[in-house]
Amino acid sequence: MKFLFLLFSLMMPEVSHADAKFVNRSSTIFFPSSMNKLITVNQAYPLFWWNFLVLEKTKENKTKSDQLCVDLKALPESTLLRAECNQNLAELRPLLEEWSQDYVLRYPRPAQASLQNALNQVLAEASLPAANGEMISLMRNDPFQAWKELKTLVENRIPLDFKNLKDYIVIPIQFNFPPTLTLKTAEFKSKIAPDWYFVGPHSSTLQNESQIMKDVSIVSRVGFFILFLFVLLLIVLKKSRLLLLFPVVFLGMLISAVLTILVFGSIHGLTLSFGTGIVGLALDYGFQASLNSKMPSVWKTNFCGLCTTLAGLFVIMASEVPLLRQMMFFAVVGLCSSFVVFYLLMTKFKTYFESSALDCAPKLRNWKLWTSISMILLSFFGLLALKPNLSLQQFDFQEQRNKPIQEWLFKTSGLKAPLFKVHDEKDLNVTEQEKSWAATQGISIENYANYLPNHETQKANLMTWSKDWAVITHSFTTTQNKFFEPYFNRPLPVLPELPRRYLNHLYSNHDWITLWMPKTEEQEQRIKATFPGVTSLKEVVSQFPVMLAAELNWMVPLSVFLALLIHLIYYRKATLAVIALIPFFTGVGTLVFAKYLFNLEISFITVVGLVMVFGFSLDYGIFATDACRDSLHADRDLATVNGVWTGILFSTIATLAGFLPLMFCVHPVLKQLGQVLFFGGVGTYLGSVWGIPSFMKQLKVRA
Template identity: 25%
Template sequence: RADTRRLGMMAAAVAILILLVSYRSLRLLLIGGLPLLSAVTAGIVAVDLVFGAIHGLVLAFGVTVIGVAIDYPIHLFSHLNAGEPVRRSLANIWPTIRLGAITTAMGYLAMSGTDFPGLMQFATFAIAGLLAAAACTRWGLSGLLPELYTPRYGTPIADYYARFAPPKRIWGRLMIAAALAALGFLVSRDDVPWEDDIAALSPIPESLMARDRHLHAQLGVPDTNHVVLIRAIDAQAALQASETLAVGLRRLVADGAIGSIDLAARYLPSARTQRARRDSLPEPARLRRDLEHALAGTPFKKDAFAPFEKAVAAARTLPPLLPGDLQGTTLGLRLRTSLLPVDDGWVALITLAGVKNPQALKAFLSEHQHPDLHYLDLKRDTRSLMADFREHAAIRVLWGVLAIALVLGIGLRSARRTLLVLLPGLVAVIIDVAFLRMLGERLSLFHLVSLLLVVGISIDYGLFFSRGDPDPGMRGRTFHGLVVCVLSTVSVFGILATSRLPVLNAIGSSVAVGVALSFLAAMLLARPGPSPVPADCR
């Protein structure tokens, strides 16, 4: 939490500094925050209306992702021109902003059809937030500025770009060659590129996890990844079934196949077992005779064990303890983790620690197959679930990219223009993934969603670089806005990439590198056309 707060404050400070230096206006800084505020508000409201509540991780991740909504007012501020009404400046760039927002929203819309609530909430949050930010920029910001607003800032970057004529054909080919080389590198690798270990996605820093493993080893705490689950109609049936199975499992412990077992019946035997043990207690007369025989010739007084005799006599009449009798006690807390009520009955868990011979364990369990008995290898099964989750998310991301391409094609009405706008994002993602793999990173769900964000941002860059503005000053202002956008985005996500938390590191590194590459690729590969959006679509 402290790391997140520190990085968040640093990222906000850097973004504010970039905006102040770029526009030299506290007024524009405050106004520019309104689309972002509206995006967060709309996202929270939309998720709450659809799902009834919003998950904390969705909120944190969503705010991070839709933070790029600050690009919309940046484009407006950079295109403000002395002597030109604000509404006209906004009208000139609105078709490009609108198409970029819609295409990005369509990419996230493909993820909303998943069966995973977290992804559905995130997609809903992102769609509502992006559209709200675009709407706030279009219909809200122009009313907060004077009709003829004269910028207080110069555009030396824009002036430089107006005179800058890089050999795009040569550098563009080199960019594509780099992407092809990166693709060859990815294809040639024979290791698994995906991270399906949920522990690697934990927000706990690796240093603390290493310390935890060290303490477990020093204290002799066994590994508890293996669990046998028994379902039954009631608690007593579950306890009895676990006691029966435990007899054979203890033989495996004696043979060295398992280190130890732990089960609820260890702390609370079934009522049947308790009654059997109670009935095995000797009658008072017999117990007295046995004690007298045992005490003969010893210095103990005859009545030394009188309290013990009374306790045994009282125990012979006690009813069995039930799970409810242990509520509010230390044993009750322990019992709650191994004897659980479910909708249609009860579940008893048997924890197997130190499994040294999995084959012997599987052979034993196969001999005791029953519809209500299940063996879980938590680490293996969690990896399998994560793999399914990741594959499902990857498919949704691909559908999102296809949706983006479809909407972009409809908006541009040109297959060639659509390809040229999409190409920078494709090039950036390929090189970005290759760079991460060269660093030894494995791709997780957070990388996938981050790469979808990179695609959305790259489309904005491609659309603006493709604007066929005849006025060199307009082209310079467009370049100025894009430079401010890429500086703010790369700086913010670059700061997140320094985090010790795997999630923030994955998001930050993926987006920072990908956005920088997207800007470079869009600048080199985009080909200005007559208009990024047909006039009748404005």
């Protein structure tokens, strides 16, 4: 029963929390290695960890805003890197220590007179009555007043002014953890800013995950209820022996999970989720063998069904997407091991599994034939004319409350998606070119060169200081000596091997990111023309479904072709080989019909769902074609193969029951997957029990 496996799979995220050793939840598996570095920048670089807290501008909310600022400041650095909220110089302190220490890397030693002037300037400022103990402490460690430069750089990281907006209070905050740590985000939101609108990557990830978990919870409850009804149905129909099939499929899944971990080192949560759904298809072979135990060709039919399904899975295994490769491996091993165990058990202990069939043979009617033909024609139209919407934007679930605020924020601030380029650490000289070009074009940029010159220049600057660093204070006055003791009494910095705290937001795993912040389309084009390879996250992300669609463009026809080839070898007759494909096309046709009837969205999730429809539709096609060949063509009643129709019926009920709850989900990914599998499942069933018998009858009449 597929929905049981779906339930099992949907609970997998919980399981994966419990056993993180073998269960992988990383998003890197989604993308080919060439794409991975680009598509995961928002996880890797703190530069992308900005979010916005928004509230209507009222007197009461002003008080809330003041309190929020106090609460934000009290948060540990491990939670929040920065909040643009009543900022003061003391908040630069964590960055300032290394920044002022690295002054000697950024600038050569000045002439003695200039050095003296610089120190005296600090002393003059320190002598101001307003300079308190904390400021004095900062000044002692910053004799060249490097904080002024750092303040400007930090402020420019957000090139927008949110302080004077008319309708809303906006507080930009930068987290110190990636958006994937949703538990931390949820804790922050509920404890610190429960009433605030929350917009940004962390908010978006949290909302999506929360909605999926809510949906999963509903699906689980409805699923268990349907499971109960199904078990009840089998007991009432005196088919309780069919319940023995489930442990076999679970065993297949277990074998597959162990082998996947052995081969890949770990198993991804999504492999467990969707892979188990595919392995659940093995149940169809169990149903057929159990309900048609007296039919000698049943295992031959089952084997042909398995081969066509495997052909499709092997084709998808050639995908560039590592997740699909792993998922297909899991599905292949799971299906094969379930099949083998079924075969061994059901041939050796046949009587334990035998079940009688229901009287559910299809009645042949002309309208059923024409309905099937219409569905097939509709499927051709759909496959040729309908272009799936490949944008991933549609899958970004936003709570109704936040939606208008996000739109307002982007409109008001004129925020454009920033562009970026990732540089290898050996390639840092380019960042200086980027910086100087951006300055001539008046384009905001955030990169390594904003903070440090290239390594050669750093080295040369450091040399000018290191010559007489140990005796540099000999020329100082007593006051200068005493006051700046903390700075000049420590050793000179070495060239930074690892990034400094003030550069953390730009560094990840030996790579440095450059962020461009164009204000107009024209600026964006100029940047891309001058620095090839510069791209935006939106562009990179949109490449993923395009790549996937391109793969499916050749995978689906190849899978259909291979299935047809297997059918030809099996049936040795072209007409039968084609007829066995009818359920797939009626499945697609029903989906196209439902798309126009209910205005459904066709996306790349639809395409992924169709791959699953393809898997079970070929099995049903072979079961039904064989049944018709053994009955109609042998001048026997369709009812003589009632076991086949019963098997298809139970398989369909299991499929529909499993995927129907998904249709009531709110999250677009689950909802669309549910729609494809439900309508595809209905169409497949109709193609098997209406289409195939009708076509077979026509063939016989003509013969």
